[in-house]
Amino acid sequence: MYKLLSHNDLDGVSCGILAKLAFGKDVAVRYNSISGLNYEVEWFLENDSPKTSLIITDLSVNEENEKKLEEFHQAGGKVQLLDHHKTALHFNEYEWAEVIVEDEESKLTSATSLFYGYLQKYERIEPSEAISEFVELVRQYDTWEWEKNENEEARRLNALFFLLSIDEFEEKMIHRLQTNEHFFFDEFEEKLLDMEETKAERYIRCKRRELVQIKVNELFAGVVYAESYHSELGNELGKDNPHLDYIAIINIGGKRMGFRTIHDHVDVSEVAGRYGGGGHAKASGCQLTEEAYKHFVTDTFHLPSLKEDAKRNRYNMKEAPFGTLYENRSGDTFLLYPAGEDKWLIKHKQHVLKETFSSFQEGERFLKRTYEAALAKDDLFVRYLQQLINDQTSE
Numbered sequence: 001m002y003k004l005l006s007h008n009d010l011d012g013v014s015c016g017i018l019a020k021l022a023f024g025k026d027v028a029v030r031y032n033s034i035s036g037l038n039y040e041v042e043w044f045l046e047n048d049s050p051k052t053s054l055i056i057t058d059l060s061v062n063e064e065n066e067k068k069l070e071e072f073h074q075a076g077g078k079v080q081l082l083d084h085h086k087t088a089l090h091f092n093e094y095e096w097a098e099v100i101v102e103d104e105e106s107k108l109t110s111a112t113s114l115f116y117g118y119l120q121k122y123e124r125i126e127p128s129e130a131i132s133e134f135v136e137l138v139r140q141y142d143t144w145e146w147e148k149n150e151n152e153e154a155r156r157l158n159a160l161f162f163l164l165s166i167d168e169f170e171e172k173m174i175h176r177l178q179t180n181e182h183f184f185f186d187e188f189e190e191k192l193l194d195m196e197e198t199k200a201e202r203y204i205r206c207k208r209r210e211l212v213q214i215k216v217n218e219l220f221a222g223v224v225y226a227e228s229y230h231s232e233l234g235n236e237l238g239k240d241n242p243h244l245d246y247i248a249i250i251n252i253g254g255k256r257m258g259f260r261t262i263h264d265h266v267d268v269s270e271v272a273g274r275y276g277g278g279g280h281a282k283a284s285g286c287q288l289t290e291e292a293y294k295h296f297v298t299d300t301f302h303l304p305s306l307k308e309d310a311k312r313n314r315y316n317m318k319e320a321p322f323g324t325l326y327e328n329r330s331g332d333t334f335l336l337y338p339a340g341e342d343k344w345l346i347k348h349k350q351h352v353l354k355e356t357f358s359s360f361q362e363g364e365r366f367l368k369r370t371y372e373a374a375l376a377k378d379d380l381f382v383r384y385l386q387q388l389i390n391d392q393t394s395e
């Protein structure tokens with residue numbers, strides 16, 4: 001017998017799907033949250049038959065279970081942990097663990113791609129086009145490579161995963177992978193996914209207006225409350241606000257929070273690590289601990305939401321040669337303008353700020369981080385210009 005303990009997200013559940021394709025009725029699969037895994041491991045060690053082989057995918061255990069599993073292994077028990085999270089790399093010191101973040105071709109891995117490789121290596125699964133395609137979609141989704149590759153199918157696979165119950169998803173996928181040459185979505189699923197997309201877009205549009213900005217531990221965070229569409233939301237808000245180091249998404253009901261970044265200079269697994277959580281450089285999460293609650297809820301609740309950049313401007317445009325006008329919540333204006341080669345300055349009221357910038361982007365980043373200013377609407381820009389002309393003629 002086999003027992004698979006895996007994560008309850010798309011990557012984790014896809015490991016369960018592969019396990020069932022490989023072992024059929026000889027495997028018992030349990031999906032867990034990050035914190036739930038340790039109870040399952042303890043239960044396994046205390047109650048399961050010592051002959052059962054334990055496989056753990058997409059998650060890693062706490063220190064206590066790490067020791068217990070090593071003892072179990074030393075006593076002849078069969079255990080294999082497969083993970084791809086950077087925070088689990090130290091497990092590689094054990095014979096029973098394999099943690100690989102990037103493969104030999106420096107391709108980012110997912111638990112499903114690692115497990116598929118593992119099952120093939122031990123000839124436990126008959127590889128097929130359909131399975132390989134499915135595994136690659138999961139890998140691209142889990143590593144966010146789908147975004148760069150514009151792989152909509154990968155994104156839609158994850159959306160479908162959330163629309164169905166885990167049992168339904170498992171059953172459908174197992175059947176599809178067993179009976180088809182290629183992976184595909186059926187007509188009903190396509191329709192469902194289209195409707196879901198419209199709904200997600202509306203949700204994100206609404207959340208855009210609720211984002212607040214705060215500096216925590218030297219990094220600028222955008223904080224938003226949300227119960228669903230975390231990945232998409234984190235990504236969209238991140239792209240809208242490149243001046244923010246990361247986006248923190250708070251799920252009050254779930255007493256959890258997630259972190260997302262679009263930047264290579266920020267590692268949000270470190271941010272989550274400060275609050276006892278973990279994950280990837282680009283996406284991570286933690287429990288809403290007392291400290292996390294203070295930093296991201298208590299300290300932000302009273303803040304007004306960030307002003308959004310004006311959208312349909314024709315005159316006040318970014319990087320315009322005359323300059324670009326910004327405005328903050330208190331109505332203060334800032335003109336960001338070029339002053340020679342690779343030099344940008346900011347005029348605030350009658351004064352030029354002492355800071356100089358080597359690019360427009362750098363100047364804008366400063367304005368947004370320091371003053372929470374946003375691109376002003378055309379009508380304000382026109383009034384600003386009129387005022388300027390009036391001032392000049394009256395001199």
Ligand SMILES: [Mn+2]
Pocket residue numbers: 011012058084110111142
């Ligand atoms: Mn994963």
